[in-house]
Amino acid sequence: MIKVNLAPPTTKRPRRAAASGPELNLGLLFGGILAVLVLIIGGWWLAMSLEQRRLSAEIDNNKRELARLQPIIAAGQRYRRERDELEKRLNAIETVARNQARPVYLLDAMADTLPPDLWLTRLEERGPSLRIGGTTYSSVALSDFMANLKASGRFKDVDLVDAKQDLSKSPRTITFEVTCRFEI
DSSP states (O other): OOOOOOSOOSSOOOOOOGGGOSOOOHHHHHHHHHHHHHHHHHHHHHHHHHHHHHHHHHHHHHHHHHHHHHHHHHHHHHHHHHHHHHHHHHHHHHHHHHHHHHHHHHHHHHHHHOOTTEEEEEEEEETTEEEEEEEESOHHHHHHHHHHHHHHSSEEEEEEEEEEEESSSSSOEEEEEEEEEEOO
């Protein structure tokens, strides 16, 4: 037979020692941690919301400032374009004025070297090189012309490229071509 005792025990079990301190309520602990986390997240959200509002206001101010400065920027760019175009024109005028004296000096020096019975038919300048073409009745006039070019001091590297005498025509003429460099 089995006996079951349903009565409460008469002897008490010893409780834990009171030295362990008050009991820890985990519900209160987790509730406190949750409240601190809610406060931290709420504070962070508030800070981010304020930062977003400040940045939105700054963007709006910058857009208004940009709209205000657009006409000023356009005027400045137009001024630069006009200034650059004016500088190009001024440089072109200066170049023409600077190079304008060279042909005058060239023709003046050439007039001083021409013998009386020699005619120039072509005067061509390509960079520093000068090609002179002409006609004469005598080879002496041609040699005098070349000697005069060398003696002038303004013409350097004087060379006779071509000299042809046309025997079929009367009077007989010599057609020539001379190359040199002109220096002012």
